[in-house]
Amino acid sequence: MYNNYYVSVIIAAAGMSNRMGSKINKQFIAIDNKPILAHTLEKFEQCQYIDEIILVSKEEEVEYCRKEIVRKYGFKKVNKIIRGGKERQDSIYNGLLALNEKTDIVLTHDGARPFVRIKNIEDGIKGVLEYGACVIGVPVKDTIKVIDESKGIHHTPKRDLLWAAQTPQCFWTHLIKKGYEYAITEGIVGTDDSSLVEKMGHEVKMIMGNYDNIKITTPEDLIVAESISKGIDNIYLSKEFLFQGR
Ligand SMILES: Nc1ccn([C@@H]2O[C@H](COP(=O)(O)OP(=O)(O)OP(=O)(O)O)[C@@H](O)[C@H]2O)c(=O)n1
Numbered sequence: 001m002y003n004n005y006y007v008s009v010i011i012a013a014a015g016m017s018n019r020m021g022s023k024i025n026k027q028f029i030a031i032d033n034k035p036i037l038a039h040t041l042e043k044f045e046q047c048q049y050i051d052e053i054i055l056v057s058k059e060e061e062v063e064y065c066r067k068e069i070v071r072k073y074g075f076k077k078v079n080k081i082i083r084g085g086k087e088r089q090d091s092i093y094n095g096l097l098a099l100n101e102k103t104d105i106v107l108t109h110d111g112a113r114p115f116v117r118i119k120n121i122e123d124g125i126k127g128v129l130e131y132g133a134c135v136i137g138v139p140v141k142d143t144i145k146v147i148d149e150s151k152g153i154h155h156t157p158k159r160d161l162l163w164a165a166q167t168p169q170c171f172w173t174h175l176i177k178k179g180y181e182y183a184i185t186e187g188i189v190g191t192d193d194s195s196l197v198e199k200m201g202h203e204v205k206m207i208m209g210n211y212d213n214i215k216i217t218t219p220e221d222l223i224v225a226e227s228i229s230k231g232i233d234n235i236y237l238s239k240e241f242l243f244q245g246r
């Protein structure tokens, strides 16, 4: 369906893992006996519409990624492993500079989100064809408070319109490149890629994802991750029994 387009994904894996507090890059920690980063890459390798993967890693981990992740698990679509930058935004920018010149559509994804589903990837590509730019995400479950500097609650936004942004975030190549160039010119730093395109005044659509597409950030996430990898589908299978058909 999307084979007329050359689709590249930039996988950001060059972070510091500060909040995880691990001695090694959190993406090399094993879940279900396989490194988190290998779980992540596997999903894009298996998606028939992905043509190339640009892996962004810390300079000193490029060789480790090549040998212990890409070669060991036999990923064929990883065209380049390049070094990242200080912030996630810098790492993705390096990825944009390394794209194949044929690239029509760019997806950005966190190496630390190993439970992305092939359906999320396909929905993201479809979203680009329909809207030009889209983000996979989920409606928030908690009530969100906006606070001031002294932790006083400033206001409580209406929850119906609040969604948590995940990755992949998906764009026409020219649009995301323009967003990043605009951010450099204007000195904008965002915590995701979509916000840079939004700041330019271009609409970005939200596409329903899955709650289990978690970003592994703190140690508790590893416990949740082991459970997810054991099979969220099994939880749904037993739902009728657990919740008596509710
Ligand atoms: N300079 C950076 C910072 C982050 N990332 C990547 O972006 C993703 C999301 O970032 P996050 O979960 O915040 O990872 P870290 O930056 O490693 O975490 P922390 O902020 O706790 O150090 C991760 O896959 C991370 O490796 C990156 O490629 N380059």
Ligand SMILES: C[C@](O)(CO)[C@H](O)COP(=O)(O)O
Binding pocket: 088, 110, 164, 165, 166, 167, 191, 192, 193, 215
């Ligand atoms: C891109 C992202 O995963 C969307 O939720 C998130 O913003 C990354 O932020 P982090 O500060 O690098 O964890």
